[in-house]
Amino acid sequence: MTSADAAPGPSGTPDVWRATDAGSREPRARRLRALVVAVLVASLAVGCSTSSAGGTGGGTSAAGGSTVTVLAAASLSEAFSDLAGRFESEHPGVRVRVSFGSSSKLAQQVAQGAPADLVALAGTTVLAQLPEEAQDPARRTIVARNVLEVATPPDDAAGVSGLADLARPDVAVVLCVETAPCGSAADEVLGRAGVTPNVVSREVDVRSTLAKIALGEADAAIVYHSDVVTAKGRVRGVPIPAALNTTLDYPLVRLTDDVHPAAFAALVSSPAGEAVLVDAGFLAP
Amino acid sequence: MSIDSRPASAGVASPLRSRTSLIVPAAVGVALVVVPLTALLLRADWAALPQHLAAPTVWPAVRLSLVTTTTTVLISLLVGTPLAWLLARATGRAATWLRAVLTVPLVLPPVVGGVALLLAYGRNGVVGAPLDEILGVTIPFTPVAVVLAEVFVAMPFYVVAVEGAMRQVDRRYDALAATLGASPWHTFARVAVPLATPGIAAGAALAWARALGEFGATITFAGNFVGTTQTAPLAVYTALEQDPEAAIALSVVMLTVSVVVLGALRGRWVR
Amino acid sequence: MAGTSGGREGLDAHVVATRGTFGVDVTVRAAPGEVLAVLGPNGSGKTTVLHALAGLLPLEEGHVHVGGRTWAGPQHALDPASRRTGLLLADHLLFPHLTAAGNVGFGPRARGMPGTAVAERVTTELAALGIADLADRRPGGLSHGQAQRVALARALATDPHLLLLDEPLAALDPATRTDVRATLAHRLAAYDGVTVLVTHDPLDALTLADRLVFLESGRVVQEGTPSEVVDRPRSRYVAQVVGLNLYAGNATAVDTVLTALGPVVTPGFAHVGATWVAFAPSAVSLFPERPEGSPRNTWPLTVAAVELLGRLARVRLVDGAGHPVVAEVTAASVTALRLHPGTTVWAAVKASEVTAYPA
Numbered sequence: 029m030t031s032a033d034a035a036p037g038p039s040g041t042p043d044v045w046r047a048t049d050a051g052s053r054e055p056r057a058r059r060l061r062a063l064v065v066a067v068l069v070a071s072l073a074v075g076c077s078t079s080s081a082g083g084t085g086g087g088t089s090a091a092g093g094s095t096v097t098v099l100a101a102a103s104l105s106e107a108f109s110d111l112a113g114r115f116e117s118e119h120p121g122v123r124v125r126v127s128f129g130s131s132s133k134l135a136q137q138v139a140q141g142a143p144a145d146l147v148a149l150a151g152t153t154v155l156a157q158l159p160e161e162a163q164d165p166a167r168r169t170i171v172a173r174n175v176l177e178v179a180t181p182p183d184d185a186a187g188v189s190g191l192a193d194l195a196r197p198d199v200a201v202v203l204c205v206e207t208a209p210c211g212s213a214a215d216e217v218l219g220r221a222g223v224t225p226n227v228v229s230r231e232v233d234v235r236s237t238l239a240k241i242a243l244g245e246a247d248a249a250i251v252y253h254s255d256v257v258t259a260k261g262r263v264r265g266v267p268i269p270a271a272l273n274t275t276l277d278y279p280l281v282r283l284t285d286d287v288h289p290a291a292f293a294a295l296v297s298s299p300a301g302e303a304v305l306v307d308a309g310f311l312a313p
Numbered sequence: 314m315s316i317d318s319r320p321a322s323a324g325v326a327s328p329l330r331s332r333t334s335l336i337v338p339a340a341v342g343v344a345l346v347v348v349p350l351t352a353l354l355l356r357a358d359w360a361a362l363p364q365h366l367a368a369p370t371v372w373p374a375v376r377l378s379l380v381t382t383t384t385t386v387l388i389s390l391l392v393g394t395p396l397a398w399l400l401a402r403a404t405g406r407a408a409t410w411l412r413a414v415l416t417v418p419l420v421l422p423p424v425v426g427g428v429a430l431l432l433a434y435g436r437n438g439v440v441g442a443p444l445d446e447i448l449g450v451t452i453p454f455t456p457v458a459v460v461l462a463e464v465f466v467a468m469p470f471y472v473v474a475v476e477g478a479m480r481q482v483d484r485r486y487d488a489l490a491a492t493l494g495a496s497p498w499h500t501f502a503r504v505a506v507p508l509a510t511p512g513i514a515a516g517a518a519l520a521w522a523r524a525l526g527e528f529g530a531t532i533t534f535a536g537n538f539v540g541t542t543q544t545a546p547l548a549v550y551t552a553l554e555q556d557p558e559a560a561i562a563l564s565v566v567m568l569t570v571s572v573v574v575l576g577a578l579r580g581r582w583v584r
Numbered sequence: 585m586a587g588t589s590g591g592r593e594g595l596d597a598h599v600v601a602t603r604g605t606f607g608v609d610v611t612v613r614a615a616p617g618e619v620l621a622v623l624g625p626n627g628s629g630k631t632t633v634l635h636a637l638a639g640l641l642p643l644e645e646g647h648v649h650v651g652g653r654t655w656a657g658p659q660h661a662l663d664p665a666s667r668r669t670g671l672l673l674a675d676h677l678l679f680p681h682l683t684a685a686g687n688v689g690f691g692p693r694a695r696g697m698p699g700t701a702v703a704e705r706v707t708t709e710l711a712a713l714g715i716a717d718l719a720d721r722r723p724g725g726l727s728h729g730q731a732q733r734v735a736l737a738r739a740l741a742t743d744p745h746l747l748l749l750d751e752p753l754a755a756l757d758p759a760t761r762t763d764v765r766a767t768l769a770h771r772l773a774a775y776d777g778v779t780v781l782v783t784h785d786p787l788d789a790l791t792l793a794d795r796l797v798f799l800e801s802g803r804v805v806q807e808g809t810p811s812e813v814v815d816r817p818r819s820r821y822v823a824q825v826v827g828l829n830l831y832a833g834n835a836t837a838v839d840t841v842l843t844a845l846g847p848v849v850t851p852g853f854a855h856v857g858a859t860w861v862a863f864a865p866s867a868v869s870l871f872p873e874r875p876e877g878s879p880r881n882t883w884p885l886t887v888a889a890v891e892l893l894g895r896l897a898r899v900r901l902v903d904g905a906g907h908p909v910v911a912e913v914t915a916a917s918v919t920a921l922r923l924h925p926g927t928t929v930w931a932a933v934k935a936s937e938v939t940a941y942p943a
Contacts, residue, residue: 130554132554132555133553133554136553136554136557200451200454202536205537205551205554206555207551207554207555208554227538228453228454228536228538228541229454229535229536229537229538229542230536230537230538230539230551231532231536231537232532232537232550232551236532236533240536243431243435243437244435244436244437245431245435245436245437245453245454246453246454483677485673485675485677486677486679488635488638488640488664488671489671489673489677490690490694491639491640491663491664491665492638492639492640492664492665492667492669492670492671492748493665493670493690493691493694493695493738493742494665494666494691494694494695494742495665495690495691495694496665496694499694503690503694504679507679507681508679508680508681510681
């Protein structure tokens, strides 16, 4: 009961108001470091999401008997998925892994040593990018052919009835990037028709080109006839006259000499395989 | 660039030296990062670097990247800073939710972000459709779309960094400033911002770096056209198919820029 | 000094507020120029009252009138920025990115004063506190005492009608505290607004304040001038602050009050009923045996603790039921009486040393 008890403490209020500790640097540094890590993680995510067509080879031995690794042009997605399923049911114990992408990207991957057994390309021009031994004509078979077609959204708000409409400034046109076969072929067709379109984007492969039309973001695109067929009503096709059109041959190149890849190649070339490809909008070879 | 090169405090023996069993996995970890970076540097044709960088698609891509990333940082500063301040001072459920929502782009695959942006600002998008119909403005395939994509992925980094810095600002300063007659805006501008400047600079640098590297959302939402939407990463991706040397040259430039940004962060703001 | 009724132009506040689960209900009044010290143990609500006056904490009920204006009432409340208050805390809280002059000028600038006027005001205010030479220093380059003076200058630079000091000297070392206390006393003498000083330290209260208000558990337990309070504490906390032994009791007959310690003889006290009994620790004498002689109050007690304060010793004792008594004796008698915890002694207080007053 004396004043000695009343020693003044430094502060009397255990408040939130007082609680914040000014200037402690450590948590901030830690937070920033975490952010840097997050940046890197995010960049990784970019890598993953954009190279869905890239991850070939993996851990399995490509040349091994039980797995057939196939790289195929994006336009072959539906047909080859179907054929891979058939092959697996006919050859129990054998797995077929198919990776799809733009043909030039696939050719590049093979050139860089991606462990694939077969590669199916859209057009023969990209063959030149393959390693020399794979360029041997004996190693390839033409399995399908494709022609180009103009695609528009189903409602065709811009009123596109032919190639000539692509020259209209109000028609936003999407093409494949020049390096992809669908892109160089489209340029070829447009050149032949003397049409200079209002190109708003050059997409990395034919499927992303088609997606921009299906989403209604652009008014017209030049894609493969097979893509219009497989899009099943999500886009509308406008044929290109044969005189202006380009026909692409689809070579299937055997990169290894194993039994199962050869068997798969045979299935693709068989009447059954041809039927699947024709159903998917390709022309028979 | 190793981020965690803490000063090896004098006199303390490095625990790594005595733990051989740790060195192997650690070395693998280092290799996983260093090998690709080294490969990039080894494969680069240094003598021809200037020539490759003179390729017709390189400069438009670099210029577009510089313009859009700078715009992204400016937008982050203008709207992200007040947002970070409000969040730093907010309490309660709504703030917690808002913070969580703003963090989503940090972990979302950028392609998904691109799809979301298309659904919002695309020609048939929630916002894009009325814009297109009423004003005749379309956003996809324009540099505006690039900026929107970059802001979407990069601004959250800025907000998180700045909110962290602003939380460190003693709340009693707010109260004191108020008793001195400062309006909330005055307190924000004259107290919170100056005190959080290092965090703001770090956040801006992070956001800029993230925007510079942005690929997935951009290619999905903005498209890929030289000069309007083909940013440096898109140019690298596109060039890789036809002109790998140019792609490598551009990659080296971007690697250099990233290292410089990280170095600046490390030296000044990340201790 | 002006009495408690001069509220019209000074401070007249009735603060009813809650912070967490803790509520306060306190009335404070002060005339212009007056310094009102608010004392109380930790958690008694001192700072809550201060924050409510500043507008940092909303009132649930009551009002705050300052200088004839209503800052808070049943209908409306001004936000902190619209009140004319100056706030000084234990921690100087100078804005680290601004110089001393920048800190002092912050308020005037925030209130829209033009630049040249701000510079003038800053110079005057710093000079008034004798720190004009520190104008260009940043807080990092100031000592604690200097920083606290700059913070005081900042609080006063807006010409507040109400100056709120929250433990302004608590964070300073003893030597600096004395210096800053002197500066504060000097500056407050020239200040014509109302000052509310929250403190733990009785010395601050007694040297700086014109009137004291004691809070416990969010209520006023006593208020008055320093001398009124020192002479007649009315709660254990107040007694502790002013350094007295205090017991509540009941005066049953003339000259005798029944307390927890037993009957206490208080000559000449005629009141009957509830009564406070107080005596100073220095009035308590300790003996090994029960002392004889003149009218004394004596109790057998046990030593609980002994502290040495220079040549004096403070001895804490308890009776059989645990009621405390503090005695102040010479260090020599600690040895002579072998005082250590557990020792039983007799304590005696002369009847003439006991003060009794109605509760």
